[in-house]
Amino acid sequence: MTTLMTILGIVIFALGLLFSIAWHELGHLSWAKFFKVRVPQYMVGFGPTIWSRKKGETEYGVKAIPLGGYIRMIGMFPPGADGKVVARSTSPWRSMIEDAREQSYEEVLPGDETRLFYTRKPWQRIIIMFFGPFMNLILAVVLFLVVLMGFGVPTAKPTISFTSPCVVASNSAAAQSQSCPKGAPESPAAMAGLKAGDTITSFNGVAITSYDQLQNEIRKHPDDKVTLGVDRKGQQLSVPVTLTSNKLYAIDSNGNPTDQVVTxxxxxxxxxxxxxxxxxxxxxxxxxxxxxQGVSSIIALPSKIPSLWGAAFEGKKRSLDSPVGVVGVARVGGDVLAMHAPASARIATMLQLLAGLNLSLFLLNMLPLLPLDGGHIAGALWEAARRRFARLVKRPDPGPFDVAKLMPVAYVVAGIFLCFTVLVMIADVVNPVKVG
Structure with missing residues (x-):
């Protein structure tokens, strides 16, 4: 039964991923058609086409590899300086530019001269390119609201569920098995007589309103004598406690544990x-x-490469904050559906995974780098700025910015992303992140 639920979870996540991709491309498609740009293709996935149907002037289809999607708009790049679409060169970098320019004109038909993407005003091109990732953001917000406001989230309270009988390091085997090895000292909570159901209301006279606040105060006072205000079934108590030092996992700004161990x-x-x-x-x-946190994670991606390499090829432990790709998230989705928890909790976690995926798609695609949507947006913004400057200084209109000239950079960026994706995929297969 567990295996069946795991497979079902992976399938559900894959369908959610396909919907997220289709939803993203729908944002591009809708505004491209609104601004009269001809769109010959709308495809979800890459590789060989497994299904397609033509409706009007656009072919809609699904391809075999669900790792992305695209719409094909005619005239993505302006003609070269000589006014020609194709002008061959022996330079490999120049050939990249000309190949990209030629491909953007492959499906131009008579009468399409006014329907080319590059002929739209910069603000129109910005809207067309922005609404793809923006659709992911909308979906992420909706899913997060459903989870947070509808299902709810586990929220730690400063009320005791149980007390630890002894002091053991968080990264020890005893902590994982929740056992007390021989000779382990008694915990301060046990010595002070704290009980399940006690609510800690103050710490050294400072009112406690959340467990995160209480946790931070405890961690800041190793080996100190403190006084806890305790509500025990309506009775207000003042409990003196001598805290101790222990090796604990560090927590980040969001209260999540990290791999780093601190005293x-x-x-x-x-x-x-x-x-x-x-x-x-x-x-x-x-x-x-x-x-x-998503922005910080993207900025930190380059620093994660050494640990990813170690997890993929050297058998090192996969860090808790390790980047996870589509394969890894799908496996987590399978683990979530198979875990022993209420159905509502499993559904909420699956929705939160899809919401996080869509938030990541938005943030990644907004990077001002070709071939990402943010690269095209940056090109349109630069064109608008230089045209406005030309008008202000009464110079001739410089014309559309030739994004095709940046294609060599786009190929480098795409190559880096591809290598990183493959590395993450290998790590997800041989050393996957586990659901705790």
Whole structure:
């Protein structure tokens, strides 16, 4: 049964990925047609076509490899300086430019002269290219709101679920098995007589409003004597506690554990984590934090390559904050559907995975690099800026910016992305991230 649920989870995630890609390309397609650009093809996936149907002037289809998609717009690049679409050169870099220019004109038909992409105004081209990733952002926001406001999220509270009987390092085998080895010292919580159901209301006189606040205060006071305000079934207690030092996993700014082990203050309690439905304001604030974390993760991608290489080829441990590709997320989706948890929790986690994927697609595609959508947006913005400058200084219109000249850079960027994707895929296969 577990294997069947794992396979079902992978299939569901794959369908969600296909929908996300189709939704992205629909954003490009809708606005391209609105601005009268001819679109011969709308395809989900790459490689050989497994299904297609032509409706009007556009062929709609699905290809075999669900790792992306595209719409083909005619006239993506302006003609060369000589006014010709094709002008051969012996330079390999020049050939890249001319090949790209030629391909963008392959399907130009008589009467299409006014329907070329490059002839649209810069702001129109920006809208066409922006609405692909923007559709992913819309989908991410909707899915996150469904999860946060509808299903709710586990939220740690400063109420004790159980106390740890002893002190063991977080990265030790004893911590994983939740056992106390012989000679392990008694935890401060056990010595102080704290019980399940106790709510910690203050720390050294400072009111406690969240478990994250309590956790940070405990960690900042190793080996210190502190006083905890405790609500025990309505009775208000003042409990003196001597904290101890312990080796714990460091936590990031969002309260998530990392691979780094630090020495910090330790009390020895586990909080209750009831599922809490968030309000609109709380949900938007939480999504803002997710977006910031997503940006930070993208910036940090180059620094993750050594650890990815080690996980893929040297048998090293896969770090908790390791980048995960489509294969890895699909496997996580399978693990989520197979885990022993309420159906609502599994559905919510699957939706959150798809929401995170769509947020990542938005952020990645907005990078100002060709062949990403952000590269075309940057080209249109540069064209608008230089045309405006020419008008201000009363110079001749410089004409459309020739994005085709950046194709050598686009090939380099695409090559880097391809190599990184392959590395992540290998790591996801041989050393996958596991759901805890």
């Amino acid at each position: 910090a203050g330790f009390l020895g309690i586990q909080p209750i984590t009831p599922t809490t439905q968030l309000g609109l304001g709380e949900s938007l604030d939480k999504m803002g934090g997710m977006a910031k």
